Amino acid sequence: MSFDHFDYKGVRFAKELHTEESVSRAENEFEVFDDDIYNVTYPKSGTNWMIEVLNLIKHKGDVTKSDVLSIQMRSPWYEAVRFYESIEKMESPRILSSHLPHHIFAKSYFKSKAKIIYTIRNPRDVIVSMFHFTKILSMFTPTENLQDFIDDFIQGKALYGSWFDHVKGWMQMKDDERFFFITYEELLQDLRGSVVRICKFLGQELDDAQIDSVVKHSTFKTMKENPMSNWSQIPSEVLDQSKGAFMRKGISGDWKNHFTVAQSEYFDKIYQEKMKDFNMSFFWEQSS
Numbered sequence: 150m151s152f153d154h155f156d157y158k159g160v161r162f163a164k165e166l167h168t169e170e171s172v173s174r175a176e177n178e179f180e181v182f183d184d185d186i187y188n189v190t191y192p193k194s195g196t197n198w199m200i201e202v203l204n205l206i207k208h209k210g211d212v213t214k215s216d217v218l219s220i221q222m223r224s225p226w227y228e229a230v231r232f233y234e235s236i237e238k239m240e241s242p243r244i245l246s247s248h249l250p251h252h253i254f255a256k257s258y259f260k261s262k263a264k265i266i267y268t269i270r271n272p273r274d275v276i277v278s279m280f281h282f283t284k285i286l287s288m289f290t291p292t293e294n295l296q297d298f299i300d301d302f303i304q305g306k307a308l309y310g311s312w313f314d315h316v317k318g319w320m321q322m323k324d325d326e327r328f329f330f331i332t333y334e335e336l337l338q339d340l341r342g343s344v345v346r347i348c349k350f351l352g353q354e355l356d357d358a359q360i361d362s363v364v365k366h367s368t369f370k371t372m373k374e375n376p377m378s379n380w381s382q383i384p385s386e387v388l389d390q391s392k393g394a395f396m397r398k399g400i401s402g403d404w405k406n407h408f409t410v411a412q413s414e415y416f417d418k419i420y421q422e423k424m425k426d427f428n429m430s431f432f433w434e435q436s437s
């Protein structure tokens with residue numbers, strides 16, 4: 150995966166989005182408020198989906214209130230330079246996004262009461278989603294060869310570094326009451342049930358009709374057709390959606406259409422090695 154980058158504390162960042170100074174600011178100076186909610190993910194794991202869900206929950210399913218801003222402006226990535234100004238103007242309670250790993254996350258968070266929702270996706274599908282994304286986002290030099298891409302991903306040369314370290318880092322917080330984790334696959338399998346669980350974690354009481362509305366407006370189909378959610382407001386010089394949609398497929402298991410048997414076995418072996426000390430098993434380990 151080729152992009153203009155620098156490394157900070159073992160993690161790969163894109164120069165297009167960050168500077169070393171900005172990452173250091175995000176880690177050491179950013180002020181977290183107690184009523185903030187953080188939507189944290191490794192890229193391509195369902196970040197935008199969760200932005201939609203969380204903003205709809207905040208507005209009790211009222212899409213006319215939750216969708217007044219484009220999806221990125223609703224819950225900007227707090228570490229990205231281009232969102233600094235808009236974050237300063239946000240009213241509390243803020244819903245912010247982040248791809249930062251645990252060891253670089255805002256230090257002030259760990260002294261706060263703010264909540265984190267961490268969404269995890271089968272890394273094989275993350276690879277495929279990211280592989281396609283590099284073909285449409287101008288900051289990447291597209292990789293034609295999936296094997297090279299898989300190798301970069303395994304070696305932590307992807308945007309935001311190693312998936313394995315990201316997941317293991319954040320999941321250290323799994324028993325913390327400020328932390329809630331969910332998988333992309335659970336969202337797909339039972340969106341309504343997931344929304345109910347998220348509401349409970351956030352202490353938000355929505356009635357059945359409001360929950361139905363959250364679900365209706367956060368399905369893949371609705372979001373793909375919604376100009377406030379499908380990234381169509383991003384200029385084509387930056388994101389060329391004539392070559393492929395940001396809202397691409399929205400399914401689980403697309404990796405099976407892309408990985409060869411040998412690639413799948415290779416990835417499984419590395420996955421086992423890298424996750425051997427991690428005593429939790431995810432949905433995809435039973436079904437992959």
Ligand code: PPS
Nearest residue numbers: 192193194195196197198278368369396397398399
């Ligand atoms: S990014 O660029 O890191 O912020 O991308 P992210 O939002 O994390 O992930 C993009 C993938 O999520 C899919 N997506 C959805 N899937 C199912 N339902 C809904 N509502 C939904 N919204 C976004 C999106 O299609 C990308 O996955 P792929 O596999 O490429 O389709």
